[in-house]
Amino acid sequence: MPPYSYSDCVHCGKTIAKKEDAIINANGVIFCCWGCETVYSILKKEHFSLINKPHAGSSEYDILDNESFLRDYSVLQDGRQGMRFFVEGVQCTSCLWIIDQIPYWIPEVETVHLNMSQNTLFVSLKSPGFFGKVVSTLAALGYKTYPIRNTGEARHFQKKENHRQLMRLGVAGACAGSIMLYSFAIYSGLTGPMAQVFQYINLAFFLPVLFYCARPFYVNLWRSFRAWRPSIDLPIVLAVVIGFVLSLLHLIQGRQDLYFDSLSVLIFLLLASRYLLNRTQQKFLNSSCLLSFFEAQICRRWNEGRHAYEKVSASHLNAGDKILVNEGERIPADGEMINDWVNINPSVLTGESLPQKLFKGAKIYAGTQVVSGYAEILIEHTTGGSRIGRILKKVEEQIYNKTPLISLTDKAAHYFTIFILSLGMLFFLFYSVIDIAEAVRRTLALIILACPCALAFATPLTQSLSLKKASKKGYLIKNAESLEKLSRVKNVFFDKTGTITQGQFEFLKWKSPQSGEFVNFMPDTITLNAIYSIETHSPHPIARALVKQLEKVCDVKLPVCSLKEIPGKGISGTVEDNHYKLISALPDDGNDDSGIIASTVAIYRNELLVAYACLGDKLRKDAKETITALKKSGIKPHIVSGDNDSTVRNVAKKLGLADDSLYAGVSPEEKSTIVNKVSNALMVGDGVNDALAMSSCSIGIAVQGSVAASLVAADIYSAKEGVSPVLDLILLSKNTISIIKRNLVISFLYNFAGGIAALFGVISPLVAAILMPVSSLVILLSTVAGTKFTRKFNKWLPANIR
Numbered sequence: 071m072p073p074y075s076y077s078d079c080v081h082c083g084k085t086i087a088k089k090e091d092a093i094i095n096a097n098g099v100i101f102c103c104w105g106c107e108t109v110y111s112i113l114k115k116e117h118f119s120l121i122n123k124p125h126a127g128s129s130e131y132d133i134l135d136n137e138s139f140l141r142d143y144s145v146l147q148d149g150r151q152g153m154r155f156f157v158e159g160v161q162c163t164s165c166l167w168i169i170d171q172i173p174y175w176i177p178e179v180e181t182v183h184l185n186m187s188q189n190t191l192f193v194s195l196k197s198p199g200f201f202g203k204v205v206s207t208l209a210a211l212g213y214k215t216y217p218i219r220n221t222g223e224a225r226h227f228q229k230k231e232n233h234r235q236l237m238r239l240g241v242a243g244a245c246a247g248s249i250m251l252y253s254f255a256i257y258s259g260l261t262g263p264m265a266q267v268f269q270y271i272n273l274a275f276f277l278p279v280l281f282y283c284a285r286p287f288y289v290n291l292w293r294s295f296r297a298w299r300p301s302i303d304l305p306i307v308l309a310v311v312i313g314f315v316l317s318l319l320h321l322i323q324g325r326q327d328l329y330f331d332s333l334s335v336l337i338f339l340l341l342a343s344r345y346l347l348n349r350t351q352q353k354f355l356n357s358s359c360l361l362s363f364f365e366a367q368i369c370r371r372w373n374e375g376r377h378a379y380e381k382v383s384a385s386h387l388n389a390g391d392k393i394l395v396n397e398g399e400r401i402p403a404d405g406e407m408i409n410d411w412v413n414i415n416p417s418v419l420t421g422e423s424l425p426q427k428l429f430k431g432a433k434i435y436a437g438t439q440v441v442s443g444y445a446e447i448l449i450e451h452t453t454g455g456s457r458i459g460r461i462l463k464k465v466e467e468q469i470y471n472k473t474p475l476i477s478l479t480d481k482a483a484h485y486f487t488i489f490i491l492s493l494g495m496l497f498f499l500f501y502s503v504i505d506i507a508e509a510v511r512r513t514l515a516l517i518i519l520a521c522p523c524a525l526a527f528a529t530p531l532t533q534s535l536s537l538k539k540a541s542k543k544g545y546l547i548k549n550a551e552s553l554e555k556l557s558r559v560k561n562v563f564f565d566k567t568g569t570i571t572q573g574q575f576e577f578l579k580w581k582s583p584q585s586g587e588f589v590n591f592m593p594d595t596i597t598l599n600a601i602y603s604i605e606t607h608s609p610h611p612i613a614r615a616l617v618k619q620l621e622k623v624c625d626v627k628l629p630v631c632s633l634k635e636i637p638g639k640g641i642s643g644t645v646e647d648n649h650y651k652l653i654s655a656l657p658d659d660g661n662d663d664s665g666i667i668a669s670t671v672a673i674y675r676n677e678l679l680v681a682y683a684c685l686g687d688k689l690r691k692d693a694k695e696t697i698t699a700l701k702k703s704g705i706k707p708h709i710v711s712g713d714n715d716s717t718v719r720n721v722a723k724k725l726g727l728a729d730d731s732l733y734a735g736v737s738p739e740e741k742s743t744i745v746n747k748v749s750n751a752l753m754v755g756d757g758v759n760d761a762l763a764m765s766s767c768s769i770g771i772a773v774q775g776s777v778a779a780s781l782v783a784a785d786i787y788s789a790k791e792g793v794s795p796v797l798d799l800i801l802l803s804k805n806t807i808s809i810i811k812r813n814l815v816i817s818f819l820y821n822f823a824g825g826i827a828a829l830f831g832v833i834s835p836l837v838a839a840i841l842m843p844v845s846s847l848v849i850l851l852s853t854v855a856g857t858k859f860t861r862k863f864n865k866w867l868p869a870n871i872r
Contacts, residue, residue, distance in 0.1 A: 131202035131209075134217065143217045145192075150181060152194030153201050156227040158214040160189045168211060168293055176203060189228055190218070211293045232349065235286075239341045242283040245275040246334035253331040269321055269328060276330040280314055284337050286344075305487050309518045310337065316514065327834070329518075369402050370394040387452050395445045400437060404456040405447040407432045413442040413611055425575065425611035442609040486818070490520045490825065497829055508831065515828035519838035520821045529810050532853045536806045544790045545799060552785040555769040556803035558750045562700060562796065563741075563763070565755035566711035566721055569773050569793065571666055571687040573756065575611060577619035578667060581682035593673070593681040600645040601673060601683075603628040604652065608641050612669055615685050640671065648675055655682065666721055686717075689724060692792040697725045699797055707731065710741050712759055742766045754796060755784075771796060809856035813849050820845045 079086060079101050086092045086100065093101040133139055134153070143153050157169070169191065173179045178199030183192040193204050205215050216227055252268040252275075260268065287310070291303045313329040320327055370379035372392040379394050384402035387393065392408070395401055401414070413425050416438050425441050428434055434447055436456040453459050494513045501509035537547050547553065564570050582591040593601075602620040605613040606627060633643040640653035655672040668686035672679060697707050707725075710733040711718050718734035733744055738759045745751045745767035753763045753770045761783035764770025772784035773793060788795035824841065827833045833841070 131205045134201040134205060139217075143219060145219075150194040152181075152192055154218050155191045155193065155205070155215045156218050157184070157189050157191045157208065158216070158227065158231055160184070160213070169208075169213075172204065172207060176207060179204060189231070191215070211296050212289050213293075235341075235345050238283045238286070239338070239345050241278055242334065242338040242341055245279050245283070246331075246338045248275045249331045249334050256326070266324070272328065272330040273318070273321060276314070276317075276334055279334045279337050280310065283341065284310055286341075287337075305490060305517060305520070306336075306340070308491075309333070312514055313518060369399075370396075384453055387449055389449055389452060391449045393447050393449060395440050395447065397440050397442060397444060400439050401434055401445065401447065403436050403447070403449045403453055404451040405434055405449040407434055407445060408448050409444065409446040411443060412440055412445040413609070414445075415439040415441045415611075427610075441611050442614065486821070490517065490821075493825070493829075511834065512829055512831055515833050515838040516825050519824040519828050519833060519841060529813075532806060532809050532813060532856070535853055536802065536809075540799075540802055543798070544788065545795060545802075546787040547785070547799075552769055553803045553806045555750075555785075556752065556800055557807045559705060559752045559769065559800060560750040561706050561708060561748045562752045562754060563708045563710045563745050563748075563767070564793065565753075565760045566709055566713055566718060567687065568756040569690075569754055569760075570693050570709065570721060570725070571689055574687065575615060575668070575685065576687075577615050578684045578686055578688070581670075581684055583679045583682065591681070596646075596648075597650075597673065597675060597680055599624050599626055599628055600648065600650050600675075601652065603630050603645055604633070604641060604643045604650060607633055607643075608635070610641075612671060612685060613641070616671070616683060649677075650675055651677075652683075666717060666724075668717055689721070690792045692794040694725055696793045696797060697727065703797075703800075705800075708733065710736060710744055710753075710763070712736055712738075712741075738762045752796070754793065771799065805856070809853060812856070813852055816848060816852060817845060820848065 095101070134143075140153075144151060145154050146152075160169075169182060169184050172182050172193075176199075178196050180194045180196050180199075181192075185191075193201065195201065195204075201217075208215050218227070249272045252272050256265050256268055284307075287303045287306050291307050294303070310333055313333050317328040317330055317333075368381050369384050369387065370393060371382045371387065372378075372394070373380045387403055393402070393405075407428055407430050409430060411427060411429050412434075413427050414434070416426050416435075428445075434445060435458065436451075436453060437458040451457075451459075494516050497516070498509050498513045501512065533553055536553060540547050567573050580592050592598075598620060602617060602624040605616045605620070607630060608614075628645050630643040630645055632649070633641070635641050636651075636653060640651070642649070642651040644650070651674040652671050653674075655670040666687045666689065667684045669684075671683040671685070673681045673683060700707050707727060708731045709718055709722055709725075709727060713734060715734040718732055719729075722729070722732050733741075736744065739762065741753075741760065741763040745753050745763045749768070751767045751769075753760065753767045754773060755761075755764060755770070756773050760770075760772075764772070764785070765783040769786070770784040771786045771788060773788055773795070786799060788799070790798075824833065824838070824845075828838060
């Protein structure tokens with residue numbers, strides 16, 4: 071197949087289905103049309119003079135390339151040395167698009183990586199390169215940048231910018247409300263000198279809205295002009311400025327057709343929708359707390375001077391330190407065991423729930439948990455340099471994702487903007503020959519009425535309301551883009567331990583050594599008491615699981631003689647003149663629909679096999695029904711687990727999954743690679759070992775009970791028990807997308823009909839200004855009505871998993 075078949079346009083991203091539909095330039099770059107090829111060529115070449123020749127004040131940024139400054143602020147990210155900046159004024163995906171073009175405009179720039187949730191920009195350079203030139207370019211575009219050392223500084227700057235945005239929103243709301251009050255009196259019939267006083271008061275209230283509140287629209291428009299990119303803010307700015315000028319002229323002339331009220335409400339609605347979506351993403355997409363999952367831990371470090379262990383924060387540990395980790399605590403760093411033995415739970419890295427026994431000299435990794443005994447460790451790598459630390463750093467780098475749906479909406483608005491402005495200009499040129507005053511009036515009515523304001527905030531408003539409604543149902547959706555991605559999911563990858571299963575190593579059942587014996591088998595009371603008495607002397611996790619089970623039925627602890635541990639196998643002892651031996655046996659899958667047997671203990675009395683004790687994990691109650699429902703809806707489920715192959719196959723058999731849907735014995739890094747190879751993939755997990763896959767695939771969901779790292783890495787967190795919320799969320803996403811499409815259709819139809827009426831003189835500029843917020847109100851009502859779906863979407867679920 072030729073490389074350009076079924077490709078995407080390099081400039082706009084549109085899919086090109088056939089070879090004959092593609093435009094291929096001399097360099098082999100593929101486009102969907104000549105327009106995209108032209109704009110791309112302009113940006114790639116030296117025509118972008120304003121960017122390629124930054125303003126003359128660029129010398130003020132030379133300090134950024136000072137050796138001492140670089141030493142303080144240089145950071146390593148994804149194997150690249152660079153510098154991180156906080157960028158003030160990032161508003162939408164247009165900003166993202168503009169900043170992404172910097173490597174084309176400055177060849178010395180290797181990569182730029184903008185995290186819109188934190189407004190942080192990572193820049194790496196080729197040699198020779200200058201950070202001062204990058205910051206100078208950003209300044210020429212209207213972005214203020216501040217070099218930062220860490221995310222704490224970024225939060226400081228972000229807090230200040232949020233405060234400024236909230237101030238603008240508050241001022242706009244107060245002024246718009248005041249203007250509406252005075253306008254209501256005029257619309258109610260007030261005339262004479264008092265009406266004129268009220269109009270001048272409205273002018274006074276509108277000035278802060280014009281010069282202060284609307285400033286972000288002017289800045290965004292200026293940036294788009296500098297980047298030769300059409301902006302949705304252009305008709306907004308034109309409507310506001312022209313509306314103000316005409317209102318001022320009419321006020322001086324003593325006329326009644328003023329637009330202060332409509333324009334102030336318009337600015338307030340636009341600011342509110344953008345602020346709401348921006349704060350939602352900031353609140354739920356904070357990746358800076360990943361490593362605090364371990365660094366906040368308090369550990370015991372050996373103090374050579376005092377010859378004792380002292381408590382310190384894990385963030386203060388260094389390579390070469392000796393630490394003590396007691397039962398129930400997590401290992402804070404990678405190192406080597408220096409005591410005799412310890413039992414650990416490795417599921418945070420491997421996903422395997424079966425405890426693992428380590429001996430002196432073995433490698434032990436951060437994140438694993440001591441389940442019995444204790445661990446004395448000689449640290450080799452602290453939290454940041456540990457295996458889990460490297461995984462979490464990759465998670466932090468991959469959490470950021472672009473937003474194609476909002477980009478699509480912006481793109482539609484851009485084309486609509488160009489169309490309206492072109493139509494208005496052509497109409498003005500044509501009709502000015504007949505009546506220039508009428509041409510001005512009708513063209514202004516067209517620009518005011520056909521301003522794509524509802525189109526601009528239809529998508530973020532719908533997404534924001536859906537996020538809010540979902541949170542009330544127990545679903546924490548961190549960013550609006552997740553809804554769009556979830557609606558396209560075709561493959562769902564489930565972690566096994568803690569996701570498909572309950573994630574608890576526990577007693578499952580007794581099994582008779584006679585295969586034909588009845589299912590509800592249980593050893594006699596004498597044997598149960600003997601097992602209980604022997605296992606209470608063992609610290610092994612299997613012994614503890616048995617003791618926990620037998621405590622329910624055994625009320626006496628008998629004396630044990632000749633107690634002996636059988637290394638690597640089990641334990642033996644004599645109780646009431648009977649010799650018992652409890653040793654490991656090969657697991658048997660059995661016929662239990664919910665139990666996943668990971669370990670089997672064979673129980674011998676006087677060398678005669680009397681029973682088997684089966685231990686392991688259990689399937690979640692809704693797992694099988696959820697998998698079946700996904701397959702019926704055309705979505706392919708998979709299991710990707712660090713557990714052994716036989717256990718994973720056993721789970722798959724109980725769930726009805728084919729062998730080609732299974733991935734067993736995989737590391738966290740391999741999980742990430744697997745999900746990345748599949749398009750439109752969803753990763754569902756609960757542990758740190760799933761965090762990298764969640765952050766790198768299309769979308770990730772953390773289920774109830776997840777550890778902190780997976781909560782941050784995932785796009786969505788479900789506070790509901792089980793895996794059935796996956797179906798809930800997919801239905802919610804599809805409903806949200808349908809609302810967005812409906813709102814776009816409504817907005818286009820409204821603007822089209824209103825534009826035609828304006829050109830034919832049916833609607834005056836005053837009526838246009840009054841009707842301008844109507845489309846926004848219609849969109850608001852459509853969105854509110856549509857998102858009520860989230861209050862009742864459980865009705866669409868299969869009855870057996872509601």
